[in-house]
Amino acid sequence: MTGRNTSRKKRGRAVDLTATNRRLRAEIAERRQAEALRDEFLSVAAHELKTPLTSLRGFAQLLMRQLDRDESPDPVRLRQALSAIDQQSAKLARLVNHLLDVSRIEAGRLVLDRKVADVVGLVDDVVATARVNTFRHEFTVRAPSGALALVDPLRLEQVIRNLVDNAIKYSPDGGPIGIEVDKSREAGVVRVTVSDHGLGVAPAHRSLIFERFHQAHSERAFSGMGLGLYISRQIVELHGGRLEAEFPDEGGTRMIVTLPTGGPGGRSA
């Protein structure tokens, strides 16, 4: 009797140990995967940061070489170098801001500064900048005369800019980009939709595009750190809204921001 009890106990313990082993192995595999992802991210981030740094250093050295040769700087060359330095330092600042945003989000320290703002005005500002930066894409804005909402205007502009920049980046052959602001579908809600007819996202990547560090087109080596959509979704969710992606049958990507006009728990503006 006692012997049978002991062997049953031993068997029970053996089963426990097997389950614990399996759990530990799964945990180790998960941790390794997370480390591999972090490693890959660090290597991509370093690459992305070094690219504008190369131009900054190179054009600064180019000007110094000219001065060292006692040549008076050629105005065209001077302008070219300074413009490159200006643009590349802005690019570097954007990349660093993305890294800082991620660190703020992880620490729960991303705070919104809400005020009543016109979402249509924010869209118009983003589109005006985008039009200057690309001649291959045709922008169409459909919006009411205004759509007031209680939002952090800088953060919401960052989201819209990210969606429009992605639409441009992933339509490498150019084409139409549509931006729609709609406040009539649902009371107290404003929707911003950004649609392109570009590369779209392969079905295998669709569930991952809002994940941190994920790059839907890493095989084509588009520049970027895979942080834009992750940050955008976090900002929209902090506003009490949603950021969703749709992939129409005819191709391209449609990104939809749905925001309460009064902020989470607030009243309608």
Added chain:
Amino acid sequence: MSPRRVLVVDDDETIGELLETVLVDSGYDVAVAPGGAAALELADRFKPHLILLDLRMPGLDGRGFTRAYRKTTRRRAPIALVTAVRDAPQAAAELGAQGFLAKPFDLGEMLNLVARLARG
């Protein structure tokens, strides 16, 4: 002696512009391609004495270009990898490149490397 020809392959337009400006200033004949496919086409016509090659590019990347270039070209120019990847020397060794520059590079170092490898 006619100027030595250098083919620059980089998808970053500003870096392409930088290398072109500095190399032309130093007396080289320079062609710039924004990716591997364009570089293959250009290499055929331009017949470079040296190729400065980025690794990570959309479409045909540095590795793909090197494979295709070696397969299709009889009189091959040396290749120097110009890259921001973590381990540039290892990447160059794996590719069988004759030299490498780690981004962000020093212009003087770049010119020394080009002078050494484009000698022919």
